[in-house]
Amino acid sequence: MVYSHLHRNLSYRALVLVVLLVAGPSAWAQQDPQFTQYRFQPFLFNPAAAGSEPGLDLTALVRAQWVGLEGAPQSQSLAGHLPLYGLSSGLGFSIWNDLSGVQRVTGFYAAYAYHVQVGARSSFSIGLSAGGLQQAIEGDRLRAPGGSYEDGQVEHNDNFLPNTNVQAMAADFGAGLWFQSERFRAGLSATHLTQPDVTFEVNGGSSSIAMKRHYYVTTAYKIVLNSNLQLEPGVQVKTDLASSMADLNALLYIRGNIWAGASFRTYFDGQADAVGGLVGASISDRLGLGYAYDYPLSALNQVSSGSHELLVRYRVAVEKPRQGKRINNLRYLHY
Secondary structure, rough: OOOOEOOOOOHHHHHHHHHHHHHHHHHOOOOOOOOOOOOOHHHHHHHHHHHOOOOOEEEEEEEEEOOOOOOHHHHEEEEEEEEHHHOOOOEEEEEEEEEOOOOOEEEEEEEEEEEEEEOOOOEEEEEEEEEEEEEEEEEEHHOOOOEOOOOOOOOOOOOOOOOOEEEEEEEEEEEEEEEEEEEEEEEEEEEEEOOOOOEEEEEEEEEEEOOEEEEEEEEEEOEEEOOOEEEEEEEEEEEOOOOOOEEEEEEEEEEOEEEHHHHHHHEOOOOEEEEEEEEEEEOOOOOOEEEEEEEEHHHHHHHHOOOOEEEEEEEOOOOOOOOOOOOOOOOEEEO
């Protein structure tokens, strides 16, 4: 999946420069940020997961990818959601930021999910998200073959390359389906539904970066080994219908408070991407911390020591209303 797709009004020279210098090491990666601990934040790419936890769920992820490689991706995300039991719904928000080379992409969304109870302990939901994308390029860090860069001056001598920092925005939408039971969960979602073009006005011309539609399939099943141990294997498949990747992983939960596991990520064409490990623990009833390390299995392992990822999760339980008739208490003006 090509990280940046440029509009046809760019010259071939500009195309080569932007792909190599802007996209940098992410030129053959998906456009959405990559997180190994995605299973703790499924709502980030699937709005139907809003309200799937029994309370307020806030999760932050920080990832430093391909450490040691100049211009390697740096990604951050924050997502929060909670159930609205009285409306059989869930609400949430998400923000993510991805910096790669001289290009920065930021997404911010609000989401709503409607839940249908399909069993005593199972539910199905459909969700939508709406928000925006901001693309930014540090044009003064680009270098063109015919440019002039003396005495601190930046002049690319190309009407389609920015000489300064530029940024632009576009609306963005997503949708998803989510099923969850006591031990099993599965989701299907799509990001960048309208495949928005973010267009920059530069030096009397214009260039644009198109976000391709991405599809996600996520599933996990919890196996109870004994009263203290639970094993949860899972799979995430993501594709833009041009290239596809699978993330296979398994977590072992110890007394529900400590977890450790492994992951393996590969492209469908047989090219292995990375192998890694995950560890974490619940520090309290509300706070959880996690760490993941990925070791690249491609030629990147010759120039990078791997990727590091930190997780912070904060949860506050919200009690589900008791079944039965509601009585309006006028004295206190609430139900």
